[in-house]
Amino acid sequence: MAAKPNELEIVRVYDAPVKLVWEAFTDLKHQVNWWGPRGFTITTKSKDLRPGGKWIYTMHGPDGVDYPNIATYHEVVPYERLVYDHGGNEERQKLFTVTVTFKEELGKTIMVMLMALDTPEAAKEIKKFIKIANGNSTWDRLGEYLEHEITGKDPFIINRTFDAPQAKVFEMWTDVKHLSKWLPPKGFNMELISGDIKTGKTAFYSMSNGEFTMYGKSHYLDINPITRIMFTQEFADKDGNPAKHPGAPTWPSQMISTVEFATEGPNLTRVTLKTEVHGQATAEERKAFHDEKSGMMMGWTGSFDKLEELI
Structure with missing residues (x-):
């Protein structure tokens, strides 16, 4: 299904079983190794992975700037679907709502991510921001991490x-x-x-x-x-x-x-x-x-x- 004008879509195919991809996406012991654009690290204050739960964490940029975040979960269906608000914190509302689906085919996992914003104009602006911030490198880092976990290689x-x-x-x-x-x-x-x-x-x-x-x-x-x-x-x-x-x-x-x-x-x-x-x-x-x-x-x-x- 094509993304709506107010949505941004990201598709990735990972050479890894869905169980590992889900765990890498949701378990802090994995997330700390790849979450965020290249050069970023994260520190978690608390995480409650359930509908209504929150992940409170700070992203640390390579320039030393900190970015507080609060993700609020709406749907958590293990190995299949995750829905959460992204980009908000104690001082601002969410930037968009993310729906991620995971589907395993022939040993590989197809991850489809939809980011829904209020208007098409807001979606265009966020798309520009993500490109400037190298935001999509987050999902490349996930691919590298998964390969390292499975093969020990460092691509x-x-x-x-x-x-x-x-x-x-x-x-x-x-x-x-x-x-x-x-x-x-x-x-x-x-x-x-x-x-x-x-x-x-x-x-x-x-x-x-x-x-x-x-x-x-x-x-x-x-x-x-x-x-x-x-x-x-x-x-x-x-x-x-x-x-x-x-x-x-x-x-x-x-x-x-x-x-x-x-x-x-x-x-x-x-x-x-x-x-x-x-x-x-x-x-x-x-x-x-x-x-x-x-x-x-x-x-x-x-x-x-x-x-x-x-x-």
Whole structure:
């Protein structure tokens, strides 16, 4: 069912059973590890998970600012449905009411979240605020936490929904004339030096801002039309030989990324990118990857903003 004009919808598919997703979403021993945008932590004063109960907590921003919150629960149906008011505290009323449903299919959990506001205008304003505050990274952090709980791995995950058909969004990732326009950091141009974006092929490319040039390679392990791309990445020198990150000597030598494309609604496509350290890596390199997740989020957000403009 499509969201109403006064509602915002978020859909996530987690590779985890519904029992674990529900517990991660509702149990404080889990929530403390992921709740809030990247860089945030939380402190709970009290939590009463039942209709009429409240969760009183404070979110601590990376800039040192505290954000008191009181969530009031209206419906609690274990493993299926949760309804609560969000964004209120002792000094202000709720910002919106959240309805979250959880459904397990083939071992994965589909989480659908509807945020209902008083008016369509209020919904538009909250949508802008959530983007500025990187609010949706909360649900990416949940995905990372769930994967760590199940596999012990430490991935970076980011999602974005684009207003375009799935085939079109997929094309923007696999046609270099499109990819080169949105993937590079702001102020950089991308050029394919050799290779191709095809299964089994390696793309050797450069990114330059006129004063500084860096080189990289992406080896495409699997390209499944309009649904999935898997590739490894590594930095290289101008001759295509393996090299370390030009600005971070402790960065892992190789990473592996999986990009999944899914239709989310009429003319809407959700892209889910997961990147992990690949191959042999030291503890120092793995820590560097973990500590730079906020930076990766900002980099990919900038690229996705450019992609959004193109399509």
